[in-house]
Amino acid sequence: MSRFVQPVPPPADPYAGDALLRSWLERHLGPAGHAAAKGRLADLAADVTGPLRAAHADAEAHPPTLIRYDPWGARVDRIDTSAGWQAQRAAAARHAVVALPYLPDARGTWGAAVRVVQHALLHLYGPESATFSCPVAMADGAAALLSLPDVDAGVRDAWLPRLISTDPATAITSGQWMTESQGGSDLGRSSTIGRPAADGSWRLTGEKWFCSAADAAMAVALARPEGAGRGSRMLAPFLVPRYAVDSPLADGLAADAPAPGVTVHRLKDKLGTRALPTAEIGLRDAYAVPLGDPAVPGGLVRAMTLVVVTRVHNAAAAAGGMRRGLAYARAYADARHVAGGALASSPLHRATLGTLAVDAAGAFALAGHAFALLGRVEVGADPQAAAELRIVAPLAKLATGRLAVSSASEYVESFGGAGYVEDTGVPRLLRDAQVLPIWEGTTNVLALDVLRALTREDAGTPLLSRLAAAVDLARPLSPGLADTLATATAQLGDTIAAVTADPSAEAVLAGARGLALRLAYALTTALLVEHAAWGDEQAELAARLWARRWLRHEEIAEDAHHHLDLLG
Numbered sequence: 380m381s382r383f384v385q386p387v388p389p390p391a392d393p394y395a396g397d398a399l400l401r402s403w404l405e406r407h408l409g410p411a412g413h414a415a416a417k418g419r420l421a422d423l424a425a426d427v428t429g430p431l432r433a434a435h436a437d438a439e440a441h442p443p444t445l446i447r448y449d450p451w452g453a454r455v456d457r458i459d460t461s462a463g464w465q466a467q468r469a470a471a472a473r474h475a476v477v478a479l480p481y482l483p484d485a486r487g488t489w490g491a492a493v494r495v496v497q498h499a500l501l502h503l504y505g506p507e508s509a510t511f512s513c514p515v516a517m518a519d520g521a522a523a524l525l526s527l528p529d530v531d532a533g534v535r536d537a538w539l540p541r542l543i544s545t546d547p548a549t550a551i552t553s554g555q556w557m558t559e560s561q562g563g564s565d566l567g568r569s570s571t572i573g574r575p576a577a578d579g580s581w582r583l584t585g586e587k588w589f590c591s592a593a594d595a596a597m598a599v600a601l602a603r604p605e606g607a608g609r610g611s612r613m614l615a616p617f618l619v620p621r622y623a624v625d626s627p628l629a630d631g632l633a634a635d636a637p638a639p640g641v642t643v644h645r646l647k648d649k650l651g652t653r654a655l656p657t658a659e660i661g662l663r664d665a666y667a668v669p670l671g672d673p674a675v676p677g678g679l680v681r682a683m684t685l686v687v688v689t690r691v692h693n694a695a696a697a698a699g700g701m702r703r704g705l706a707y708a709r710a711y712a713d714a715r716h717v718a719g720g721a722l723a724s725s726p727l728h729r730a731t732l733g734t735l736a737v738d739a740a741g742a743f744a745l746a747g748h749a750f751a752l753l754g755r756v757e758v759g760a761d762p763q764a765a766a767e768l769r770i771v772a773p774l775a776k777l778a779t780g781r782l783a784v785s786s787a788s789e790y791v792e793s794f795g796g797a798g799y800v801e802d803t804g805v806p807r808l809l810r811d812a813q814v815l816p817i818w819e820g821t822t823n824v825l826a827l828d829v830l831r832a833l834t835r836e837d838a839g840t841p842l843l844s845r846l847a848a849a850v851d852l853a854r855p856l857s858p859g860l861a862d863t864l865a866t867a868t869a870q871l872g873d874t875i876a877a878v879t880a881d882p883s884a885e886a887v888l889a890g891a892r893g894l895a896l897r898l899a900y901a902l903t904t905a906l907l908v909e910h911a912a913w914g915d916e917q918a919e920l921a922a923r924l925w926a927r928r929w930l931r932h933e934e935i936a937e938d939a940h941h942h943l944d945l946l947g
């Protein structure tokens with residue numbers, strides 16, 4: 380008897396096969412803008428389904444290693460990475476995944492919507508990047524920080540062109556050294572000290588506990604200028620060259636040696652993101668240049684420019700991973716047979732996948748909206764967008780991070796036992812998803828940030844007006860949907876008023892996560908409604924099912940089963 384071997388078809392082309400992505404681009408870019416982006420997107424999708432899928436597998440199978448000493452005992456602290464990781468690095472540069480929003484041509488073509496195009500690139504690139512999407516996020520954050528007018532022009536001119544280079548030979552990425560072992564969420568406990576040197580540069584001394592992209596050419600490190608007060612407000616961002624080639628103190632050292640004073644203690648042995656080198660790094664009088672004047676309070680606000688960018692990238696990674704998980708699971712269900720038929724024809728399995736498709740659509744809209752706002756802030760200097768982004772960035776990050784983990788668990792289960800077997804590549808969906816609610820702010824830490832935005836910065840106003848406008852848009856589509864959103868909006872308005880009246884009440888603090896999630900779910904409904912009102916049938920269905928699932932807490936299995944093909 381011959382052995383049964385399960386055929387596993389590859390998932391569909393991630394650009395051609397993603398109707399919601401394409402209609403979203405059509406709406407936000409207009410037909411001409413979308414046409415201008417198509418070549419880039421199709422090229423990247425072709426790379427993703429071909430060489431990058433292989434590079435991804437290679438990078439996952441060959442995690443980075445730290446070589447501490449050379450054969451003669453000299454300390455070298457070299458991080459060796461795989462060919463797959465290098466291929467991902469080159470592709471990120473070539474496809475302008477970081478660079479696009481900074482390129483004058485691209486800004487000329489798409490204006491503020493240049494970030495919408497970048498989001499589409501990330502949506503395609505991220506899921507099979509072996510988490511090179513993480514260095515991409517931090518490089519983008521560093522580029523945004525370097526672009527601020529209060530950063531010294533000489534520093535900007537030296538580093539920004541390298542971060543946004545589309546030539547793999549010159550492009551670099553950046554790390555972000557914030558977390559210390561005594562505090563990641565609580566940055567006020569940071570103990571890295573900065574001391575000015577005679578020539579205007581600084582020297583940093585301290586210990587950084589979680590440094591991803593530890594192989595990157597530079598990092599943005601938070602440090603407290605010597606003598607500055609306690610707490611987080613006086614922390615300031617500094618640029619630290621990671622290698623001797625860029626450090627003026629590196630007399631006679633090999634170009635690829637660590638910059639003097641930068642020591643890689645060890646690489647973290649992590650649950651996931653295994654291809655990504657994450658290190659513990661010690662700084663002893665390491666050369667650094669300030670990003671803005673460290674003597675002027677506001678350094679942390681400058682650093683938040685970077686954090687907002689990495690948070691919206693995190694949302695893009697979550698949404699992109701969910702969409703790719705769905706594509707894997709649907710392809711597998713077409714090929715797998717159970718109970719005398721294709722798994723894909725089982726009403727129960729279809730309902731499971733349809734429900735996941737609703738979540739993927741919601742996460743996509745939430746991440747996409749955050750990028751659209753970011754573009755309006757950066758290119759259009761739009762104060763309304765800035766006010767809304769203040770709350771949308773943490774909401775998008777926290778809600779998509781949680782959805783990504785629950786969805787990834789379902790995707791693993793949808794492969795049965797094969798989903799638990801390492802070399803199918805499926806288990807990493809769950810491992811890699813689990814970092815999304817942790818780094819750049821855990822769910823609870825972001826929920827507290829949302830509370831601050833509501834109570835100190837009146838961030839509820841732009842949010843509630845978007846919800847109210849969406850109620851009107853929903854009315855002609857579906858009175859039931861409009862009523863559901865109207866009820867949720869009224870309840871949120873009452874809650875925000877109560878929270879603002881007494882922000883430090885224990886009930887308010889204890890309820891912060893619940894409130895943030897309710898806000899995110901209502902906002903997602905509104906975003907899907909907006910897209911539906913523009914004329915997208917898939918968004919209309921997703922809006923109705925999302926609202927029933929997340930605002931009314933109803934079972935949507937039957938509709939999800941019937942409409943799986945339209946949902947994605």
Ligand SMILES: Cc1cc2nc3c(=O)[nH]c(=O)nc-3n(C[C@H](O)[C@H](O)[C@H](O)COP(=O)(O)OP(=O)(O)OC[C@H]3O[C@@H](n4cnc5c(N)ncnc54)[C@H](O)[C@@H]3O)c2cc1C
Pocket residue numbers: 554555556557558560561562563564565589590591592649652657814817818819820821822823824827
């Ligand atoms: C794979 C990976 C890569 C990373 N890469 C980087 C990197 O490149 N650079 C970098 O700087 N950091 C990085 N980090 C660190 C990450 O940002 C921190 O781990 C995260 O911010 C949480 O901080 P912490 O570890 O100190 O946890 P803690 O802050 O100690 O959190 C522990 C728990 O306490 C909760 N908590 C904390 N504060 C509060 C509060 N005020 N109220 C209620 N609950 C609270 C949290 O929600 C969490 O559940 C990385 C982490 C991971 C897992």
